[in-house]
Amino acid sequence: MTEQKLLSCAKSEFLEKGFLGASMRSIAQKASMTTGAIYRYFPDKNALFEAVVKPTADEISAYFEEISSYQLQLLEYNETVLEYESMQKGMLQIVDFIYDRFDIFDLLINGSNGSNKEHYIDSLMELDLSSTQAYIHKLSQLNILQHSPPAHLLSILVKQSYRQVLEIVVSRMNREEAFEYMQLLIPFLYAGWTSLLETQNNSNKAKEEKQ
Template identity: 25%
Template sequence: METLQSDSRTRMDSRSRILEAARDEFLRKGYRAASLRDIAQTAGVTTGSFYWHFKNKADLFEALTGPHVQAVMALYDQAELQFEQLTPPQQRHKMGEIGAACAEQMLHYMYQHLSAFKILFRAAAGTRYETFVHDLTQKEIVSTNRYLAQLQQEGQPVSELDPWFPHLVVSGMFTAMFEMIIHGLPEDRALACLRQLTAFYTAGWRNIMGL
């Protein structure tokens, strides 16, 4: 029994060392140039031990980042559902409030898992998550366009927009938000900047939406 527990602890320790070595390797070299041999060597494990834990480099990257991508997407989806469940007058009143709260939750989560998101934003080219920022942007664009159409149906004097405009605004917001992670702003400064950003974008959208 003690031998089985010891073996289990050893495997978990090896896995932790591999993940730690992989974080450094991906951040230094990016996904494509990262070497599994170098990761195993840095972690102090054999290649056989590596493949006990992970099928390949993609599986390793998934272990480091996948759960965090899903968590951020879930935060967004929860906020979107919360907004959709409101009555139209409540939506007009709480539009900026719900969006700002969601952005703050996402930012806080990212700072709690900073290394994972630095890898996502700087080293994901060649992985299934290289379009993470684009995918999140697209979700918000779809939601924004749907709400603009709803306002028009309700008779709101919505400004006529070029089809590209929502993309420019939404991508600008997310890019600004994620740049704070990439450039290593302390969380308190990032939060202060985010609140200014959301106030800025909310005021602009309210003007365009005639709210």
């Protein structure tokens, strides 16, 4: 019980002040402990921050890995992921996922500077980049991709798309504001990626619509 109380108080301190501004002394006071007692549980502030965020951070990583695998599985059945309704549904589910764990997303994105988790979101971006590269490669294997961007530009585009979605956390929007923002962002991202990753099917549809 003491350790759980300590983690709860540490989480409150980190959310309020971020990793750099958080004080072990202040955390000890909130937990009605001595600073020395905290060090019997955790050797330093980094270890304490890690204990606060790790369970949810692991869950987040697993969730995004699952999304990546699902996208590639769809291609095995010759189904495209870039259908608008599918993309919209998936992205709104991600928003729900974020807001059900918003405090930890907030810590990882806005409050982790100086900690060992400072680059955690970068690792998620790299995961998404690898997934996108695998998706493009699979489209090429299926001979349904018209063209693809150079690798160095793809990296920039993926990371910028990621940042646009995570702006809901950076700006600390409430859930209602986030859904309003996503209703504008999703069509923007959809138009950009469908144009960038033009497939034979999309190209044929466009020609038919012109006729």
